[in-house]
Each structure stands twice: as C-alpha cells, then as structure tokens.
Amino acid sequence: MTDIAQPSTHAAAPVTPRRRSALQKLVQNQSLWRGILAIIVFLILWEIGARWDEWFGREWMIPGVGLIPPPTDVAAAWVEVLPKPGYWESWYSSFKRVLSGFLMAMLLGIPFGLMLAVNKYFRDVFLPPFEILRPIPPLAWVPASLIFWPTNEMSIAFITFLGAFFTIVINVLGGARNIDVRYLRAAQSMGASQWDLFSKIILPGTLPSIFTGAAVGMGITWEVVLAAEMISGGGTQGGGGLGFFIWNSYMGGSLEQIVVGMISVGIAGYLCSTAIRMIGDWYMPWKRLH
Amino acid sequence: MSQTAATTTVPKLTKAPTGLALFFYRIGKSFQTPTPYLTIFGVALWLFTWWLLCEGLKVDRFDKIPGPVAVSKDLFSFTPFQGISIFTEEFYNHIMVSCRRIAIAFAIATGVGVPLGLFMGWSRRIRDYAFPILETLRPIPILAWVPLSILMFPGFEAPVIFLATLASLFVTALNTMLGVDSIDEEYFRAAGCLGSSNWDIFKNVVVPGALPFVFTGLQISIGVAWFSLVAAAMVSGDHGLGYLIVDSYMNNVTVPMVIGMITLGFIGWFTSILVRMLGNWLMQWHVKALALQGR
Amino acid sequence: MNVNTAIRSESAQPMTAQKNRGALSIRNVTKIYDPEGVNVMAVDNCSMEIAAGEVCMIVGPTGCGKTTLLNAIAGFHSITHGEILLDGEMLCGPGKPKADMGAERMVVFQHGALFPWKTLAENVAYGPIVQGVLPKKQALEKAREMLAEAGIGNVLDKYPGEVSSGMSRRAEIVRALINDPKVLLLDEPYRAMDALTKSIMHESLLETYDRTKVTIFFITHDLEEAIFLGDKVHVVTTRPCQLKKTVEVNIPRPRSYETQSSEEFRILMEEVNEAVHEEAIKAFQAGERELA
Numbered sequence: 001m002t003d004i005a006q007p008s009t010h011a012a013a014p015v016t017p018r019r020r021s022a023l024q025k026l027v028q029n030q031s032l033w034r035g036i037l038a039i040i041v042f043l044i045l046w047e048i049g050a051r052w053d054e055w056f057g058r059e060w061m062i063p064g065v066g067l068i069p070p071p072t073d074v075a076a077a078w079v080e081v082l083p084k085p086g087y088w089e090s091w092y093s094s095f096k097r098v099l100s101g102f103l104m105a106m107l108l109g110i111p112f113g114l115m116l117a118v119n120k121y122f123r124d125v126f127l128p129p130f131e132i133l134r135p136i137p138p139l140a141w142v143p144a145s146l147i148f149w150p151t152n153e154m155s156i157a158f159i160t161f162l163g164a165f166f167t168i169v170i171n172v173l174g175g176a177r178n179i180d181v182r183y184l185r186a187a188q189s190m191g192a193s194q195w196d197l198f199s200k201i202i203l204p205g206t207l208p209s210i211f212t213g214a215a216v217g218m219g220i221t222w223e224v225v226l227a228a229e230m231i232s233g234g235g236t237q238g239g240g241g242l243g244f245f246i247w248n249s250y251m252g253g254s255l256e257q258i259v260v261g262m263i264s265v266g267i268a269g270y271l272c273s274t275a276i277r278m279i280g281d282w283y284m285p286w287k288r289l290h
Numbered sequence: 291m292s293q294t295a296a297t298t299t300v301p302k303l304t305k306a307p308t309g310l311a312l313f314f315y316r317i318g319k320s321f322q323t324p325t326p327y328l329t330i331f332g333v334a335l336w337l338f339t340w341w342l343l344c345e346g347l348k349v350d351r352f353d354k355i356p357g358p359v360a361v362s363k364d365l366f367s368f369t370p371f372q373g374i375s376i377f378t379e380e381f382y383n384h385i386m387v388s389c390r391r392i393a394i395a396f397a398i399a400t401g402v403g404v405p406l407g408l409f410m411g412w413s414r415r416i417r418d419y420a421f422p423i424l425e426t427l428r429p430i431p432i433l434a435w436v437p438l439s440i441l442m443f444p445g446f447e448a449p450v451i452f453l454a455t456l457a458s459l460f461v462t463a464l465n466t467m468l469g470v471d472s473i474d475e476e477y478f479r480a481a482g483c484l485g486s487s488n489w490d491i492f493k494n495v496v497v498p499g500a501l502p503f504v505f506t507g508l509q510i511s512i513g514v515a516w517f518s519l520v521a522a523a524m525v526s527g528d529h530g531l532g533y534l535i536v537d538s539y540m541n542n543v544t545v546p547m548v549i550g551m552i553t554l555g556f557i558g559w560f561t562s563i564l565v566r567m568l569g570n571w572l573m574q575w576h577v578k579a580l581a582l583q584g585r
Numbered sequence: 586m587n588v589n590t591a592i593r594s595e596s597a598q599p600m601t602a603q604k605n606r607g608a609l610s611i612r613n614v615t616k617i618y619d620p621e622g623v624n625v626m627a628v629d630n631c632s633m634e635i636a637a638g639e640v641c642m643i644v645g646p647t648g649c650g651k652t653t654l655l656n657a658i659a660g661f662h663s664i665t666h667g668e669i670l671l672d673g674e675m676l677c678g679p680g681k682p683k684a685d686m687g688a689e690r691m692v693v694f695q696h697g698a699l700f701p702w703k704t705l706a707e708n709v710a711y712g713p714i715v716q717g718v719l720p721k722k723q724a725l726e727k728a729r730e731m732l733a734e735a736g737i738g739n740v741l742d743k744y745p746g747e748v749s750s751g752m753s754r755r756a757e758i759v760r761a762l763i764n765d766p767k768v769l770l771l772d773e774p775y776r777a778m779d780a781l782t783k784s785i786m787h788e789s790l791l792e793t794y795d796r797t798k799v800t801i802f803f804i805t806h807d808l809e810e811a812i813f814l815g816d817k818v819h820v821v822t823t824r825p826c827q828l829k830k831t832v833e834v835n836i837p838r839p840r841s842y843e844t845q846s847s848e849e850f851r852i853l854m855e856e857v858n859e860a861v862h863e864e865a866i867k868a869f870q871a872g873e874r875e876l877a
Binding site for chain 2: 692744745760
C-alpha cells in the first residue's frame, strides 16, 4: 500500500482567468465577425451583379441577378417610402390579418389538439378526417373560400386560420402524447384527480410543443396572408397589406419597392417569431437551462 | 370429491407471421378493437356533413360549393360535366406538370441543401459564413419572392420551380445542419481515436449520423415544396394543379376546383410517404433499432 | 467451468508485457474549464505513474473529474498545466496543451460508441481500414476472426442497435484491440449493465488482458470491479480531482470469480472503501450537477 506520489519538480501555480465583460465577449466573438463579413460580401456581390449591365453595357447583363434592383437603389426607395402613411397602413393591415387568423387558430387548435390527445374515442373519430384534409395546401382552399365567405376579409381570415390550425393541432397532439407516462403515474399515485392531471401535467408538458407549433404556424400564416393579399387584390378599403404592396409595386413597375416590400415582410415575420420565442422563454423558464 | 384433473392442451407454437401474412394478421387483430370502426364512422360522419351542408340541405353559401355526390359523379364519369375526371387527359396533364415541377425543385433543393447543411454542421467556419445569410433570407415568405422571381427568370416554369426550390432549400439545409449537430460527440471522438482523417470522419460519421434528421427534413421539405408550388402556380401559371384550381374558380366551374384540391392533398401525402420509405430503406440500422425499442 | 475456457481459442498465447510499451506518466496535471467566465477546476495538480502492462483503476465519486483525466490522455481535451508522457514521449504539456488523438491510446466509452450505422464486423474493421493498415477484405476477415474469439461470432452482421449491451460492449473492446494499442482507456464501460452481464464482461476482459498485456486505464465507481480487475487502485478526491490514495492489489493472475470471496479481497475492499467513502459524502453534499 503506497501513499500519494512524491511531488515532482514541476510545481504548478494555478492561474484564475479574468472574467470577460459581456461587451468584450461580443467583440471577441469570431463567429459574429465572420457573419457580418459574409453579409457585407453578399451585399457587395448583389450590388455588382445588379449594376453590371449599367457599367458594361446591355450585352453583359448577368442572367437572373441583372434585372434585380441593386441594394443601394432599394435603400433609397425605402427611405422614400418610410414617411408615407400608406406603407405603414400596409403593415397594420397585414399584421391585423396575421394576428386574427393566428389567434383564432390557437384558440381552436390547442383545445382540439388536447382533446385528440387525451380521449381515444375522440381521436379515433375526428383524427381521420383531419388527416385527410391536412395535406391539402391551405392556398388550395383560397378559391373555395372566396366563393363561400361573403367578404374578402373573411375569406382571407379563414385561409389564415386554416394554415396555422393544422400545424398547431399536429404539434399539440404530438407533444401531449409524448409526455412521459411516468409523470402521469407519479401524479396519480400522489392522489391527483383527472383535472389535476390535465392542468398540472399535460398542459405544462405540452407547452413546448404548443410554442413550436405556434412558431411554425406563424410562418405559414404569413405565407398565406401574403398569398391571399396578392391574389385577391387585398381589398380596396384601407390598406391592402404588405402582400398587396409588393404586388402593386410589381404591377406599377417600381422594382425597388418590390424588394422594399419583401424585406419589410421578412422583418415583420421575424418580429413575430421572436415575440413567440420570448413569450415561450417567459412561460417556460425550465427550458432556458438547455 | 372427484379428482378429474382438467387436461389442458398446450397450444402448439406456430411460427410468427412475417411479411404479407403479418400485415393481414395486424389488420385482423385491429378489427377486434373499436379503432377501425370509429375511423370509418369518423370519415363517414365527415362525408355526410359535407353532403348535408352542400347538397342535402343546401345551406346558404354552402350550396355554391359542390358536395361529394357532384364531385364523385364528375370524377368517375367518361364525359364529365365540368371537364375533369379520371378519364380525361387534361387531368393527368395537370398532375404530370405539377409532379414534374416538384421533382425538379426537390432534386435541386436536396442536391444543394443536403451538402450545404452537412458542411455547415461540420465546419464552424462555413457555418459562420453561410448561416447568417440563410437566416436573413429565411424570414422572407416564399410568396414575397413571386414578383422578383418573375423578373429574374424568363417564362412561366422557371419562376415557379425557383420558388418551390427556394422554400425546400431552406428547410433541407437547416434540418441537415441540425442533424449534424445532433450527432453525439463521442462518435467523433471514437473515429478520431481510430485514426480517421477528416474526410473519413465526414464520410463515416457526419453523413450517416445526420441521415435521420435529413429525412425528417426531406419529408417536411417536400410538403413545403408543394405548398410553394401551388401558391406560385396560382399567382402566375398556365398548367398544373394550382392553376387548375384557380382557373376553375375564375371560370365558375367549381367541381374541377374541388377535384384539384383533393388530388393535391392525395399526391402531397403520397410523395411524403415515398420519401419516408426511401429513408427507411437507406437507414436499415435506424429502423431496426427503433423496432426493437417497440416504436 | 470458466466462461472464458469455452471461448478461448486454442491458438491464443499469453504474452509478456513488452518493456516500455504503454507506460503512462501523469505529472502535476491541472485542468480548468472556463464556461461563461466562471472557472471550474476539474483536476488539481494530479500526478500518477502507470507502468507498462499494468491494469490501473481510477476510483472516485461520479463527476469528480476522472473522465477529464482520461480525456486529456486520449486527446479530447486540453490541459491547463502539467504534462502527460507516454513511454517517455510527451503527449501534452507546456507548449502543447492538447494531445493528438491516436490509435495507440484507444478509448472505450461509457455509453458505447459503436457506430450505429455499421454492423459489428464493419465497426471493428473500421480502424485498420481507415489507417491504411489492411485492405478492406482482409480487415473484415480479421475483424470476424477476433469477434469470434471474443465469443460474439454469431451476431457479426447485426447492427449495434439490435444486440444486447454486453455484446456491443465486447465488440467495442475488440474494435479497440484490433489496432494493437499501447494503452486501453476505459471510461466506466460497464456502468449501465446489470450485475450478471457485468461479471461476464469482467471475465472476458481479464482473459483479454492475460492474452495481450496491454496497459489498461480503467475508470469506475464500482469498488469490487476495481479490486477484481486491477493491479493498482488509485482513489481520487471529489472535484477538483486529486490523487488521494493508491492501493496495490497483490492477488496473482489469472484471477477467477472465486477471488471475490477470499480474505485478501475483503481486506482490500475495506481499505479502498474507507478512502472513497469520505469523498463520496463530500460529493453528495456538494450536490452539483455532474460534469460530463
């Protein structure tokens, strides 16, 4: 039985590293700088590609990119359009449609999904028709919806609702059914009632899936709203929405505005997804540890 | 007190059914549970409600939409009243056009998206450069690209295919990258210990390891491709199922419109199953492992 | 009858340890992690000497940093201070904080790292193929041979997901040994197994060791396993990891399962237990989430 080995000649003096400030960490983040560089290069290439025919003559126009307005023109058009109320009205209209359709889809979809998950008979009866209707792309419903609903607004709202509804239900169903059965058993052995099981285990356990479904559903909602606005002309009462803005710019030949519209919609969509993510983080603090 | 011991005959053990016999065995077994009856009931209920609202009671506004009777009458007749049935050439033309577009879009998106995703997952540098660009472009809804794509590409086909490709590409690349991320660090270490070069690791760890996620992504991406295709075809196009739906609507013939919708749903579902089957075939190990876990 | 006499092939010959093949020297190694700017000292000034051909067991409470040591030897992590030498050559140390990964230090992982997408035979053949040592056909042949020797010849062409954990762990060890490593690094490889499978694995490992005399660096928290398999048992403290006590196991080889009920074994158990128990209580009270 031997004891601890003899200390060797390499005496180590442990050094405690300094804590870096948040700003320091941001500045030293290599990934961040590479990303910024990539985007700058992308913009430069875009600018060059779009302006090539301007500098070197029509014959040299690069196929595809050559006809797109360059970023500098787009930026100028954007600055021009910012003070106009019509632009912001489009934002408002689109947001209104997105939120109303989305909220309706959540209000109906979450309970429906939970019912499907919890009750086997309900699921056996209502899931098959649901699964038959689900593969039909929401936009395929547009003409039917236009026929059915009296006003444009309602038909657009219906399609938006459909788009998000299917996604949310599927996610909720999957999430609820994936809850580890041991949690339920543990609760039951501690004397939980059916309602307790539902409100304290199934509901919180399904929250992550609800938020995933919401995030994906939100993306679909934006797509659908855009499409509906483009197809149906957006309605002439008040703002037609961002989709109409884009389509109108296209029709009117204002190419830079098309891109302005595209970027605006991108930003709008991004804001919505971030909002959902932040609400999710707030509601589910235990997830932040991941 | 009689001592008649009941002689229980132990049933002879027969071999477990495999293949087709297993399929029928499972169907037979399932019919002993209420599930399939309820399924049939659910579908029947839905069909009945549809019929009732659109044709039976002719509820206001519902009556403008054809019910199941009108649709099936046309669908299965040789001389369809409104022009489209399974016996008309036009029907298959539209289907073929749509399928061909999907095939091209899906092929390009997968051919570009999977390698891109693999490299992004594997190399920190590539991810740092490529991911921000993707993430900046991704929030822009595919449909917002429609006017731009019409400007960029000549003709009708190219913009439509471009849109479906773009939508599919984002999903595929992202899911593939997540697939690489999901590979347990220990496999990389094991491969490193065993003396692999970087390329060996890519071929033997990164690619097979990411496959399950890749195929999940591909299933989603084909759905997204269909979605975009329909949207694009509706906005500008002259063939294909999306066009069929809009055109019928414009011309006030509603039955082909519904037929188009149903066909779209069916083909979309079918292609998704095809992708899943392809995935199962390529990933025997995964399927077997899952089967043994009872899933 | 010993399980191993049933599976030992006739051609196997016991080898003697080759001089200076697989001697590890860990000198004053310190490892400090820096997650989020809060330094975590995983290993603190730890030193140990492992002779060539020795079976060295590292015992300590879970999450105390012993895996970090193994990772440093294998080249998965860097070290902050100190140095590690293999047969006199520096693996990592001043100027080279992270060792290269290499087939002379093969690792067998805790949760098993057989590639799930390759069959057992393909897994084992992977090393020689990828190092260019053998062409594919011969590598597969040799793999099949070695797997058969290890007693898993009938599941060669199955995937790891289809076989029992005992089989797959044994296959993993074969995958390591086919590369003729100097050191075999095992990170709690039998942790997830039931006691019955474990005892079979122990006998299999002992038999393998008797045949190849490869240096073994084995991390475990199972004291019986440590004494049964090892030549030396190093007891380490809770985080940060330091060598606390070394117990020499003088039970002669080859060992069989009867050894476990001998008096000598019991005495050694008491000794090791005394040293570990204190550390185990400390680790429990610290209550921190275990380091990977």
